Amino acid sequence: MLNETLIIPPPIEPLNPSQFGLPGVIVISAFTPAQELTGVEADEPVSVGPLGNPVYCDIQFKGATYIDRDGTTKTFAGITLQTILMVVDQQKKIVTTSIDGADGEVIEYIGNSNFQVQINGVIDGPNGVYPRAAVTALLGVCDVRRPIDVVCWYLQQFGIDKLVITDYAFPQIPGGYSSQQFSIAALSSKAIEAKIKEPA
Numbered sequence: 001m002l003n004e005t006l007i008i009p010p011p012i013e014p015l016n017p018s019q020f021g022l023p024g025v026i027v028i029s030a031f032t033p034a035q036e037l038t039g040v041e042a043d044e045p046v047s048v049g050p051l052g053n054p055v056y057c058d059i060q061f062k063g064a065t066y067i068d069r070d071g072t073t074k075t076f077a078g079i080t081l082q083t084i085l086m087v088v089d090q091q092k093k094i095v096t097t098s099i100d101g102a103d104g105e106v107i108e109y110i111g112n113s114n115f116q117v118q119i120n121g122v123i124d125g126p127n128g129v130y131p132r133a134a135v136t137a138l139l140g141v142c143d144v145r146r147p148i149d150v151v152c153w154y155l156q157q158f159g160i161d162k163l164v165i166t167d168y169a170f171p172q173i174p175g176g177y178s179s180q181q182f183s184i185a186a187l188s189s190k191a192i193e194a195k196i197k198e199p200a
Contacts, residue, residue, distance in 0.1 A: 049082050058082045059152040061141045079137040084121035115188035125178045135180050142168045147189035162189040
């Protein structure tokens with residue numbers, strides 16, 4: 001019978017900077033909580049993902065009933081997307097006028113265009129199960145022909161609470177039957193109130 005020896009490594013102890021002649025140096029490990037470094041409490045997650053993972057940013061498309069251009073009444077269900085990354089872009093609207101014989105141009109007007117929002121993400125289902133219901137609900141949202149109310153703290157930073165979806169894609173993933181990637185392009189929308197002035 002062979003004798004087996006089990007070697008157990010000693011526990012890892014935090015480094016002491018003074019041992020290396022580095023007084024005043026703070027050693028940061030991967031396990032050091034953020035609040036211990038900055039004194040600031042870490043953000044609370046907004047929800048919990050299907051695998052129990054904390055979600056710090058999601059977007060909710062709110063369902064509604066509306067009248068389409070042909071006069072028919074349509075209803076779409078809302079959906080909340082958790083596994084997403086977003087890009088918010090905005091261009092300036094600048095009106096310039098050239099003056100003959102002068103260098104440069106005269107800037108007459110500076111305004112802001114609508115925000116362009118790109119949402120990339122994935123919908124996950126249980127292992128071996130395609131997330132058909134969630135994908136169908138998202139397709140229903142993408143097909144809406146009107147501004148959609150959204151709830152997302154990240155977009156609210158830019159004053160965005162309504163989106164008009166302009167393009168979308170749902171590519172298949174090789175070997176990823178239980179997941180559905182998606183990409184949504186949208187423009188921000190704001191309600192414009194027209195005031196009618198009564199004649200004096």
